[in-house]
Amino acid sequence: xxxxxxxxxxxxxxxxxxxxxxxxxxxxxxxxxxxxxxxxxxxxxxxxxxxxxxxxxxxxxxxxxxxxxxxxxxxxxxxxxxxxxxxxxxxxxxxxxxxxxxxxxxxxxxxxxxxxxxxxxxxxxxxxxxxxxxxxxxxxxxxxxxxxxxxxxxxxxxxxxxxxxxxxxxxxxxxxxxxxxxxxxxxxxxxxxxxxxxxxxxxxxxxxxxxxxxxxxxxxxxxxxxxxxxxxxxxxxxxxxxxxxxxxxxxx
Amino acid sequence: xxxxxxxxxxxxxxxxxxxxxxxxxxxxxxxxxxxxxxxxxxxxxxxxxxxxxxxxxxxxxxxxxxxxxxxxxxxxxxxxxxxxxxxxxxxxxxxxxxxxxxxxxxxxxxxxxxxxxxxxxxxxxxxxxxxxxxxxxxxxxxxxxxxxxxxxxxxxxxxxxxxxxxxxxxxxxxxxxxxxxxxxxxxxxxxxxxxxxxxxxxxxxxxxxxxxxxxxxxxxxxxxxxxxxxxxxxxxxxxxxxxxxxxxxxxxxxxxxxxxxxxxxxxxxxxxxxxxxxxxxxxxxxxxxxxxxxxxxxxxxxxxxxxxxxxxxxxxxxxxxxxxxxxxxxxxxxxxxxxxxxxxxxxxxxxxxxxxxxxxxxxxxxxxxxxxxxxxxxxxxxxxxxxxxxxxxxxxxxxxxxxxxxxxxxxxxxxxxxxxxxxxxxxxxxxxxxxxxxxxxxxxxxxxxxxxxxxxxxxxxxxxxxxxxxxxxxxxxxxxxxxxxxxxxxxxxxxxxxxxxxxxxxxxxxxxxxxxxxxxxxxxxxxxxxxxxxxxxxxxxxxxxxxxxxxxxxx
Numbered sequence: 001x002x003x004x005x006x007x008x009x010x011x012x013x014x015x016x017x018x019x020x021x022x023x024x025x026x027x028x029x030x031x032x033x034x035x036x037x038x039x040x041x042x043x044x045x046x047x048x049x050x051x052x053x054x055x056x057x058x059x060x061x062x063x064x065x066x067x068x069x070x071x072x073x074x075x076x077x078x079x080x081x082x083x084x085x086x087x088x089x090x091x092x093x094x095x096x097x098x099x100x101x102x103x104x105x106x107x108x109x110x111x112x113x114x115x116x117x118x119x120x121x122x123x124x125x126x127x128x129x130x131x132x133x134x135x136x137x138x139x140x141x142x143x144x145x146x147x148x149x150x151x152x153x154x155x156x157x158x159x160x161x162x163x164x165x166x167x168x169x170x171x172x173x174x175x176x177x178x179x180x181x182x183x184x185x186x187x188x189x190x191x192x193x194x195x196x197x198x199x200x201x202x203x204x205x206x207x208x209x210x211x212x213x214x215x216x217x218x219x220x221x222x223x224x225x226x227x228x229x230x231x232x233x234x235x236x237x238x239x240x241x242x243x244x245x246x247x248x249x250x251x252x
Numbered sequence: 253x254x255x256x257x258x259x260x261x262x263x264x265x266x267x268x269x270x271x272x273x274x275x276x277x278x279x280x281x282x283x284x285x286x287x288x289x290x291x292x293x294x295x296x297x298x299x300x301x302x303x304x305x306x307x308x309x310x311x312x313x314x315x316x317x318x319x320x321x322x323x324x325x326x327x328x329x330x331x332x333x334x335x336x337x338x339x340x341x342x343x344x345x346x347x348x349x350x351x352x353x354x355x356x357x358x359x360x361x362x363x364x365x366x367x368x369x370x371x372x373x374x375x376x377x378x379x380x381x382x383x384x385x386x387x388x389x390x391x392x393x394x395x396x397x398x399x400x401x402x403x404x405x406x407x408x409x410x411x412x413x414x415x416x417x418x419x420x421x422x423x424x425x426x427x428x429x430x431x432x433x434x435x436x437x438x439x440x441x442x443x444x445x446x447x448x449x450x451x452x453x454x455x456x457x458x459x460x461x462x463x464x465x466x467x468x469x470x471x472x473x474x475x476x477x478x479x480x481x482x483x484x485x486x487x488x489x490x491x492x493x494x495x496x497x498x499x500x501x502x503x504x505x506x507x508x509x510x511x512x513x514x515x516x517x518x519x520x521x522x523x524x525x526x527x528x529x530x531x532x533x534x535x536x537x538x539x540x541x542x543x544x545x546x547x548x549x550x551x552x553x554x555x556x557x558x559x560x561x562x563x564x565x566x567x568x569x570x571x572x573x574x575x576x577x578x579x580x581x582x583x584x585x586x587x588x589x590x591x592x593x594x595x596x597x598x599x600x601x602x603x604x605x606x607x608x609x610x611x612x613x614x615x616x617x618x619x620x621x622x623x624x625x626x627x628x629x630x631x632x633x634x635x636x637x638x639x640x641x642x643x644x645x646x647x648x649x650x651x652x653x654x655x656x657x658x659x660x661x662x663x664x665x666x667x668x669x670x671x672x673x674x675x676x677x678x679x680x681x682x683x684x685x686x687x688x689x690x691x692x693x694x695x696x697x698x699x700x701x702x703x704x705x706x707x708x709x710x711x712x713x714x715x716x717x718x719x720x721x722x723x724x725x726x727x728x729x730x731x732x733x734x735x736x737x738x739x740x741x742x743x744x745x746x747x748x749x750x751x752x753x754x755x756x757x758x759x760x761x762x763x764x765x766x767x768x769x770x771x772x773x774x775x776x777x778x779x780x781x782x783x784x785x786x787x788x789x790x791x792x793x794x795x796x797x798x799x800x801x802x803x804x805x806x807x
Contacts, residue, residue, distance in 0.1 A: 019806065029363070030367065201531075202527050207526055218490070226356075
């Protein structure tokens with residue numbers, strides 16, 4: 001019976017000096033590992049503050065007037081630009097129902113901004129462009145490019161955008177002929193939440209500090225943690241080899 | 253071997269001479285990439301024949317004659333699946349910082365594996381994971397159950413890989429996805445059957461080199477071409493991430509464009525890099541749960557654990573993990589580069605929604621990189637899937653022939669019969685996996701992550717407690733396995749019912765807290781706790797087992 005007790009093993013109750021050293025080494029390394037991974041993410045979570053993009057601040061400044069129909073042309077231009085800054089985000093491709101709301105807002109405000117005499121023409125032009133877009137085999141189609149450039153040339157100045165800017169390039173791709181005349185009540189109730197969702201981000205000093213070109217938190221997680229993992233493994237092997245040789249343990 | 257390399261080099265040279273310049277994101281047959289892919293597959297089969305298995309020891313454990321660095325390369329190659337090569341960039345491309353949970357989860361687990369298990373597993377001296385479980389818990393039933401679990405894990409893991417193979421064959425050959433899966437599966441089956449693990453291990457070393465070279469070359473080209481620090485693209489892309497956050501104003505006024513002629517710039521998109529950004533729909537809890545589940549799963553995957561049996565000594569098993577993790581990290585430092593460039597290059601709405609699982613290849617195409625380099629990249633993706641699939645098929649076949657057939661059904665089976673059963677199991681598994689892969693049930697990374705959570709809830713607790721606590725006994729193991737299995741079944745039932753539009757009670761609650769990719773965050777701790785409690789309440793582990801643990805495993 002006494003002999004049986006000698007053959008009990010527990011990580012937390014080492015029976016030999018070697019086991020005790022091994023346990024301590026494992027505990028130290030696992031602690032470093034856990035704190036480095038989960039501790040940092042918890043710190044990131046604790047320090048984060050919902051931070052709006054400039055476009056959201058602009059949107060919130062003008063939205064009430066736009067909603068009540070009291071917005072000046074300047075406010076409408078600001079509104080259009082802020083909506084366009086969300087429409088240009090590629091993440092929106094995975095949320096077509098939200099994109100529809102924003103397309104409605106953008107198309108409506110552009111239609112509202114152009115001269116009354118040009119409204120019908122604009123709608124016709126966009127309808128033709130949409131048809132052309134569906135029929136082309138390559139994006140290098142000359143007629144398609146010409147139609148696109150024409151719309152940019154007409155609308156970019158209305159929105160006070162540089163014709164070569166990214167936002168200007170988005171105009172023909174985001175305007176919808178069927179959504180121009182009316183900004184639906186339902187979409188009006190949704191837009192504030194959508195703008196807030198896409199233009200508010202969890203930021204802190206850890207995300208805003210640049211290190212080797214990276215946002216610091218990104219560098220830490222994507223690069224440093226992997227270096228740390230390899231280092232921890234190397235340290236463990238090195239120390240355990242030394243412990244084995246000191247204890248006379250063979251590795252056969 | 254030298255002759256094989258010369259043939260390969262000649263084939264490779266021929267493909268460069270017959271370079272095709274036409275590149276489309278999808279659809280057409282691509283001559284240069286096709287020749288590269290076929291050359292690499294021929295090389296794999298030739299290597300498989302050259303280093304073929306001669307008996308069961310060779311088939312299961314490569315004769316235990318592989319060096320530490322070689323074994324590290326094999327670990328890395330075995331590990332770097334289609335999920336790492338294709339799926340990880342896809343996750344970061346779609347969900348930004350959330351995708352880094354997979355990078356950390358799929359590397360951090362190796363630290364646990366090394367310091368808690370690697371040396372001890374090798375010292376225990378068994379061939380397979382079910383072999384260890386059956387022996388340690390002195391239970392034929394547990395051996396059989398764990399063999400079935402190992403097969404399920406292999407199948408789940410393989411389905412994702414076969415999907416990746418199908419996707420790349422489809423892209424290169426311009427053929428139908430179903431036909432692409434059939435062709436790819438047939439080649440994997442052929443050389444796994446011919447070579448066994450000895451050939452597979454040699455192949456894995458070659459595959460590692462191909463995977464890494466094919467993955468890294470486009471990064472140097474892209475960082476150089478788009479004017480970032482190209483000497484170390486894995487650092488240089490930091491500025492790409494910052495530019496994505498800051499948006500258009502951050503980009504220099506140059507004529508840099510993608511292959512559609514869109515300006516190399518993007519509207520400010522901080523959601524790409526900010527933690528658990530609301531726009532991605534992912535939360536802090538999910539980040540932590542995924543990381544934790546993937547890490548435990550890493551230390552519980554039978555085909556990963558099995559690699560420690562192919563090194564001569566416990567010391568080699570430990571050092572092979574260090575090398576393996578280093579080799580893996582090279583790929584994991586690189587994958588986010590593709591996602592970041594892909595984000596900018598595909599930012600125009602004209603590019604449309606791209607298949608995320610192929611974003612690595614699309615990014616290279618959009619970056620207007622030479623078609624042959626893109627072809628090599630696709631071939632690397634296929635190699636990554638192949639190397640993992642071969643290891644999984646061997647692990648699954650071993651579980652069937654060794655742990656179920658030899659140890660449970662027919663203990664008198666000769667080594668020749670066992671080898672035949674292993675090959676039969678490989679064929680059966682390939683057919684089953686091929687059939688499921690054709691259904692396109694989920695994304696590559698989703699299926700693979702599921703396999704990790706399954707392993708973390710079932711195999712991991714049995715190994716952890718089996719090695720480190722002699723008090724863990726058969727009844728405790730069965731109870732723990734039952735609890736881990738129950739959590740798995742609940743999670744998967746809700747997931748599958750959700751897929752088919754069926755709402756079960758508390759559907760939202762269960763699918764969020766027990767998501768199919770991370771249910772192990774609670775399942776694994778519960779399984780461990782149950783194992784401990786039941787073990788403490790029941791009779792002690794037999795004397796012989798405890799003696800073996802003390803004298804052989806922890807000596």
